[in-house]
Amino acid sequence: MSQAVSYDLNGAIAVLTISNPPVNALGLAVRQGLVAGIEKAEADAAVKAVLIIGEGRTFPAGADIREFGKPPVDPYLPEVVLRIEACNKPVVAALHGTALGGGLEVALGAHYRIADKAGRIGLPEVNLGILPGAGGTQRTTRIAGAKATLDLATGGKPIGADNAHALGIIDRIAEGDLKEAALAYANELIATGTASRPSGERREGLADEAANLAAIEDTKTTLAKRARGQFAPFRIVECVEAALTLPINEGLAFEREQFLKCMETPQRQGLIHAFFAERTCTKVPEASRAEPRPLNQIAVIGGGTMGAGITVAALNAGLPVVMVERDAESIARGQANVEKVYDGMVKKGRLDEAGKAKRMALFASATDYAALSDVDLIIEAVFENLEVKQDVFRQLDQVAKPGAVLATNTSYLDVDAIANVTKRPQDVIGLHFFSPANIMKLLEIVVPANPADDAVATGFALAKTLKKTPVRAANADGFIGNRIYKAYGLCATYMMEDGASPYEIDKAIYDFGYPIGIFQVHDLAGMDISWANRKRLAATRNPLERYSAVQDKICEAGHFGQKTGRGMYVYPEGARKGEPNPDVLKVIAEEQARLGITPRDFTAEEIMRRYMAAMVNEGAKVLQENVALRPSDIDVVALYGYGFPRYRGGPMKYADMYGLENLLADLRAFEAEDAYFWKPAQLLVDLVENGRSFEDLNKES
Numbered sequence: 001m002s003q004a005v006s007y008d009l010n011g012a013i014a015v016l017t018i019s020n021p022p023v024n025a026l027g028l029a030v031r032q033g034l035v036a037g038i039e040k041a042e043a044d045a046a047v048k049a050v051l052i053i054g055e056g057r058t059f060p061a062g063a064d065i066r067e068f069g070k071p072p073v074d075p076y077l078p079e080v081v082l083r084i085e086a087c088n089k090p091v092v093a094a095l096h097g098t099a100l101g102g103g104l105e106v107a108l109g110a111h112y113r114i115a116d117k118a119g120r121i122g123l124p125e126v127n128l129g130i131l132p133g134a135g136g137t138q139r140t141t142r143i144a145g146a147k148a149t150l151d152l153a154t155g156g157k158p159i160g161a162d163n164a165h166a167l168g169i170i171d172r173i174a175e176g177d178l179k180e181a182a183l184a185y186a187n188e189l190i191a192t193g194t195a196s197r198p199s200g201e202r203r204e205g206l207a208d209e210a211a212n213l214a215a216i217e218d219t220k221t222t223l224a225k226r227a228r229g230q231f232a233p234f235r236i237v238e239c240v241e242a243a244l245t246l247p248i249n250e251g252l253a254f255e256r257e258q259f260l261k262c263m264e265t266p267q268r269q270g271l272i273h274a275f276f277a278e279r280t281c282t283k284v285p286e287a288s289r290a291e292p293r294p295l296n297q298i299a300v301i302g303g304g305t306m307g308a309g310i311t312v313a314a315l316n317a318g319l320p321v322v323m324v325e326r327d328a329e330s331i332a333r334g335q336a337n338v339e340k341v342y343d344g345m346v347k348k349g350r351l352d353e354a355g356k357a358k359r360m361a362l363f364a365s366a367t368d369y370a371a372l373s374d375v376d377l378i379i380e381a382v383f384e385n386l387e388v389k390q391d392v393f394r395q396l397d398q399v400a401k402p403g404a405v406l407a408t409n410t411s412y413l414d415v416d417a418i419a420n421v422t423k424r425p426q427d428v429i430g431l432h433f434f435s436p437a438n439i440m441k442l443l444e445i446v447v448p449a450n451p452a453d454d455a456v457a458t459g460f461a462l463a464k465t466l467k468k469t470p471v472r473a474a475n476a477d478g479f480i481g482n483r484i485y486k487a488y489g490l491c492a493t494y495m496m497e498d499g500a501s502p503y504e505i506d507k508a509i510y511d512f513g514y515p516i517g518i519f520q521v522h523d524l525a526g527m528d529i530s531w532a533n534r535k536r537l538a539a540t541r542n543p544l545e546r547y548s549a550v551q552d553k554i555c556e557a558g559h560f561g562q563k564t565g566r567g568m569y570v571y572p573e574g575a576r577k578g579e580p581n582p583d584v585l586k587v588i589a590e591e592q593a594r595l596g597i598t599p600r601d602f603t604a605e606e607i608m609r610r611y612m613a614a615m616v617n618e619g620a621k622v623l624q625e626n627v628a629l630r631p632s633d634i635d636v637v638a639l640y641g642y643g644f645p646r647y648r649g650g651p652m653k654y655a656d657m658y659g660l661e662n663l664l665a666d667l668r669a670f671e672a673e674d675a676y677f678w679k680p681a682q683l684l685v686d687l688v689e690n691g692r693s694f695e696d697l698n699k700e701s
């Protein structure tokens with residue numbers, strides 16, 4: 001027997017225990033072990049039933065994703081599942097932890113399923129750009145119907161054992177010890193002479209034809225919007241449709257065909273890259289060298305939009321927060337900002353009053369910094385101005401207990417300049433939250449010149465507690481995200497001045513897969529914010545940098561976007577979706593005339609080629625300056641902070657797939673028109689010269 005699957009006898013039951021840490025993924029050794037185990041059990045006349053169970057934390061959480069893209073090796077998972085299903089003795093699967101994807105499919109190959117009460121099951125393949133390829137769509141539909149299958153397989157979210165039980169996917173819930181309960185179940189089957197029961201022959205889920213057809217139509221409608229541009233979700237619908245009409249063997253063959261098509265797509269590559277990237281970003285040198293400091297009580301300085309959002313994120317995670325503001329009026333406003341978020345959630349039915357009360361019970365407020373004397377981590381979230389922040393840190397230095405981590409929430413400012421006003425710069429880090437801070441997953445953890453390892457590790461521990469995705473950034477203007485954003489933002493304004501209208505640019509970006517275009521983002525965030533930043537940097541701007549004054553002119557007229565009803569778009573009373581603003585086109589025309597630019601046409605393809613070249617080139621500069629640890633960290637920033645379409649993996653992954661030599665050729669072509677802006681990053685030149693990719697750098701990190 002393979003080491004990955006052990007074979008033991010318990011009375012008349014053959015127990016196959018899967019052991020492939022950490023998540024018992026169904027790699028080759030497990031697949032071989034399962035087939036061998038079933039064959040051995042069949043061959044032994046004394047064995048009357050088989051039990052499949054996982055060792056450690058979980059029943060298999062799926063196929064081994066690391067094998068994808070490599071040549072497949074026999075036995076394939078669909079065959080393994082068929083072999084289990086064909087066993088002439090009843091097979092029970094005992095599920096605990098997260099029985100996902102191929103793991104659930106193996107369980108569906110078994111004839112009976114028992115689950116631990118806390119167990120979760122799901123078909124999350126869609127999150128990886130693929131679909132359940134070992135019979136998941138066919139067998140689940142036969143057992144639980146189209147709606148349950150479509151929800152599981154196109155939504156990709158796991159459900160609890162109780163829910164799965166109610167749907168008929170799980171036959172029994174184990175109240176006590178799972179293995180004992182599963183053995184008892186198998187013994188019962190033996191005692192009652194219950195035969196094996198192949199899922200592929202079941203029909204309960206097919207009974208309500210009208211409901212099944214309605215579920216297909218509903219899902220098609222929701223996916224048209226929710227899964228715009230994606231391949232796999234629509235193939236899943238087709239597989240479930242096939243399950244409703246085709247015999248099982250044909251249904252399985254159809255599913256296999258669709259699975260293989262999904263495997264061929266760049267979307268599969270992009271999504272699997274994203275899966276590993278968002279796990280790798282938590283691996284940083286400081287956290288490998290030191291344990292985080294305790295995090296029992298945190299404080300937030302400032303109750304504005306950011307401060308309130310950070311407070312809500314912490315309260316949601318069960319972390320007590322004391323909010324500090326300068327006077328009673330400001331603290332009342334801060335508390336109201338927090339309550340407003342919860343009231344909104346209550347109104348939308350996402351939280352009940354009891355939930356709100358539970359969270360607010362963890363909230364305290366103060367107007368005196370003395371309240372900070374016993375706090376483990378203090379997050380300053382006051383106005384984005386260096387002097388103001390430095391002043392706060394001087395005061396924090398007086399009152400914070402030794403060993404408290406002092407964090408500044410800043411989008412651009414120099415964290416060392418803030419740390420160095422204290423006598424404990426080693427305890428200071430930057431935490432760049434994204435707005436709204438209670439929703440956005442990204443947290444840039446900014447590491448100044450000489451931090452204590454455990455202070456940085458505490459930042460990563462905080463991210464984990466808040467269920468955020470942390471990315472380590474060195475202390476440089478704009479860190480990772482805003483620095484790159486600035487580069488492709490500039491590229492967009494140059495294209496706008498050269499003849500592509502902002503509306504054509506936004507449409508190209510939307511069609512690429514972003515939720516909205518960059519000018520719509522400006523309007524949403526408030527054009528005054530980037531205007532203020534441009535003014536802040538005006539004195540240090542390199543004279544070689546091309547400067548577009550179009551957006552300044554719009555701001556000078558008092559138009560800042562959605563909040564003023566006019567910006568790059570106009571927003572008719574109450575509307576959130578804007579319409580093109582004719583004044584903007586007028587300003588652009590005036591600027592073109594002033595600068596002697598003859599506007600030209602841009603195709604959507606050229607717009608995106610330039611946009612991506614600007615983004616990736618700046619990403620490469622961020623890497624060569626060691627602001628980011630690895631290319632995949634930049635991808636995570638773009639995915640979680642800036643709406644980059646996940647199925648494209650992130651800009652650096654996109655560049656690898658586009659071909660770095662092609663990207664460099666684009667940059668060289670654009671360089672002829674603006675040698676300053678389009679100068680290729682040296683790192684990119686070196687990678688191309690040596691035939692290497694960003695993925696090679698990921699592997700070395």
Ligand code: 3H9
Nearest residue numbers: 025061062063064065066077100101102124132133134279
């Ligand atoms: C599939 O099944 C296809 C079939 O339908 C058809 C085939 C023909 N493979 O997330 P964590 C690693 S597709 C390989 O930090 P958690 C992960 O990278 C699959 N490795 O833990 C990490 O490694 P490291 C469908 C995997 O407790 C470590 O395990 N299944 C796999 O927060 C711990 O992971 C899925 O999509 C895998 N399948 O969450 C489930 N899964 O320590 C994907 C995990 O080196 N997995 N690893 O960084 C998950 O959603 C979560 O990992 C899980 C645990 C919820 C299981």
